[in-house]
Amino acid sequence: MKSLGKHLIMTALLLETVCAVPGLGASSRPLAAPAPDAMVATAATAGPGAEDPDNLVGEFAKYFKKYEDSATRVEAILALEDVEDAGVVRVLVPVLKLEEAEVVEAAILVLAGFESPEPIQAFLAALEGEKKEPTRLGLLRALASGGYGGALKSLEKCLKDRRSWAVRRAAVLALAAGPEEGAAELIVALAADREPAVRCAVLDGLAAMGSALVLDPAAAGLADEVWQVRASAIEALARVRRTSSVPLLIVQMAREEGRLLADAAMALETLTGRGFGQRRELWERFWETYKERYEIPTDAELAALLAAKKARAEEYSPPGAVSYHGISTPSRSILFVIDVSGSMENMVVEREKFADGGYPSMHRIDIVKTELARTIERLEPHVKFNVIAFATEIKRWKKRQQKANALGRSSAADWVRNLEAIGGNSKETYSSVGLAGAANLEGGKTNTYGALMAALGYDPKSPRTGDYQVELDTIFFLSDGRPSTGAYIDPADILREFTGANATCKVVLHTIAIGEFRKQFMKDLAKANGGSFVDLGR
Structure with a gap:
């Protein structure tokens, strides 16, 4: 079976x-x-x-x-x-x-x-x-x-x-x-399709097949106006490894910023095994020196080069990266999604892990609010960002992505600090004496599906041109509990629906868990959507 x-x-x-x-x-x-x-x-x-x-x-x-x-x-x-x-x-x-x-x-x-x-x-x-x-x-x-x-x-x-x-x-x-x-020949005929999602699929599909027919449309795709197509083009050149792609990707580094700049640098490292990170001048110097006689390393040679690169990775780490709960991203367009359901009012169990954090209390909500506010206050002005808080309902700080200038950082940090867990344990007294409305226990459930889909702004049931062309390219998703309300509650259903919708959006999803619920769902979400998972503890 x-x-x-x-x-x-x-x-x-x-x-x-x-x-x-x-x-x-x-x-x-x-x-x-x-x-x-x-x-x-x-x-x-x-x-x-x-x-x-x-x-x-x-x-x-x-x-x-x-x-x-x-x-x-x-x-x-x-x-x-x-x-x-x-x-x-x-x-x-x-x-x-x-x-x-x-x-x-x-x-x-x-x-x-x-x-x-x-x-x-x-x-x-x-x-x-x-x-x-x-x-x-x-x-x-x-x-x-x-x-x-x-x-x-x-x-x-x-x-x-x-x-x-x-x-x-x-x-x-x-x-x-x-x-x-003859499948590759049929696929490549749609490389210039009017719909960006189809152009992405052509590049992704040919790359998955290992077909050299992807090289020309990928080179053309580096100049596409839609960032998702450029991301697919960069990945295709990394997967179908050819020497001719090296100079193309070096030039692309000058055109990109944020996540796609990091993608281009990673593609070059995958092609060559060299570890120059996002320092374009080093890639240019390398290529000027070796271009006349350079050959793409074999798989065994590449593995050895990448191992050596890992040992000195910090030397070429990107400047200005955003870090949230230990996950670093070069993204210039970020969305933070934070759980404010009732269970977030609970105290953490492993208090020694959080003792040196300078938090107002050991309540989960106070820990995550403090860390998010600190992260927002460290954002560089060239970064765009937004914040979503969710329990049963979903609430945005702003309707669209905002520049992280002084006003934006101050406003968002204050908004985050004023968040409260909805319908938590302290409200159960109201419920026990018949004041369920005051307790707002119904409002304090965990609508994971609703929050994730709101983050994409995407309805997978009615795909339309442009729906998936979101501005943001990275999401940080923090939650402490099992989904308990929304159109989908079962973790497998939520994973399927979000990952299916994100297949065209191409947003990286990082997940962060705090609390005692099963963590595999959060791990699977991150893995299926190109991100990292962090467990803050119980």
């Missing part, structure tokens, strides 16, 4: 899903996905096949529409996981257009798991005949995860979809993850 939790993470990170399944010829007969009622009638009247002796497909068609809660629907879908029957495709394709993300994810998991020709042929025929965007996106994600061959004709049609950039992007990712011959 496959792991649903693991799959949900992997499907949110499609660029990391690289499967190799032997090629299978596409069906010559398109199979349009029937309407749900027609699907139920067809499947219910069909008898059990050789690959479905228990008639699970028929039972699914009979009972699924009666289930009203998502958990039961997911359970019903997963009952089909090991059924190698074309009927599974017939009954699950309509599920892909439902609004319940966890239900759709379960359907994608099953559709991506076929191993025999019959259901794979039915799957490819469904993709060939499907016209509706939500269903096509689900099928393309299942194709990317399953790695089925024989879908070239359908994917070509998706790549040419003028109405939906999301479909074009998903088709690029599916091609990059699959075994199709």
Whole structure:
């Protein structure tokens, strides 16, 4: 039995899903996905096949529409996981257009798991005949995860979809993850797509394939007006290592600042093994000396060079970096997200860890407020920033990113110092005597999903051009408790939804935990979104 939790993470990170399944010829007969009622009638009247002796497909068609809660629907879908029957495709394709993300994810998991020709042929025929965007996106994600061959004709049609950039992007990712011959040539044709998210997907996909066809569009992408595309271009040149990329990245260092400057420097270190950090003059001197005879080091040589570089890393550390709870970033556009739910009023247990911090008290909220205010007061004027405080509701310091000038720093630091934990233990006395409103216990829950999605300003259910082109490129997220309210509460669901939304935003998420709840969720959030995790203690 496959792991649903693991799959949900992997499907949110499609660029990391690289499967190799032997090629299978596409069906010559398109199979349009029937309407749900027609699907139920067809499947219910069909008898059990050789690959479905228990008639699970028929039972699914009979009972699924009666289930009203998502958990039961997911359970019903997963009952089909090991059924190698074309009927599974017939009954699950309509599920892909439902609004319940966890239900759709379960359907994608099953559709991506076929191993025999019959259901794979039915799957490819469904993709060939499907016209509706939500269903096509689900099928393309299942194709990317399953790695089925024989879908070239359908994917070509998706790549040419003028109405939906999301479909074009998903088709690029599916091609990059699959075994199709000539996939790289089809992908590179979209390198100049009008939608930045598609241009990013082309660069990311070709780089994941290790294709040299990425080099020219990546070089062009270094001049793109959208920073997310430039970030993908820099990463692509680092992953597909060629000597010709070295001078391009050195020049790029002069054009960038903040996080992308650091990305360009890191790409140069990955290419060469040299450890000059963000000191462009040293890279220029190095290249002027060696450019006529330079060769990219082998993997073994690179490993030795990087080990030596690590030993002297501090010598070339970037000036003006922002540090918050031990996590340093060169970013020039930062968002701090701080938990002010009721549990933040609790005292820390490991008080010796915080004894020398000069905090007003050992309450979690006082510790994190003090540290955040101190960090804000140290920000350089060229940095832009904002602050979000969240419990049940989400509150911003300002509507948009602000310059860290003297006025901005003073205003934000005061705003942070005046924050209070909402509905904490000290308020429970009110509740015990019938004054629940005064206690505001409902307002003191932990809306992790709402806070993270507010940080991106992104609604993944209705992708539109420009939604993902956020100004900020780095988020610090601090929380002490398990999610307890919001559209999604389960950590696996929140991880899937945020990581999926951030796949186009390309924001780095650093997570910081304080308290006694399970830390793996925070670790997974940071790892899946390019950031670091820090545990402040209990």
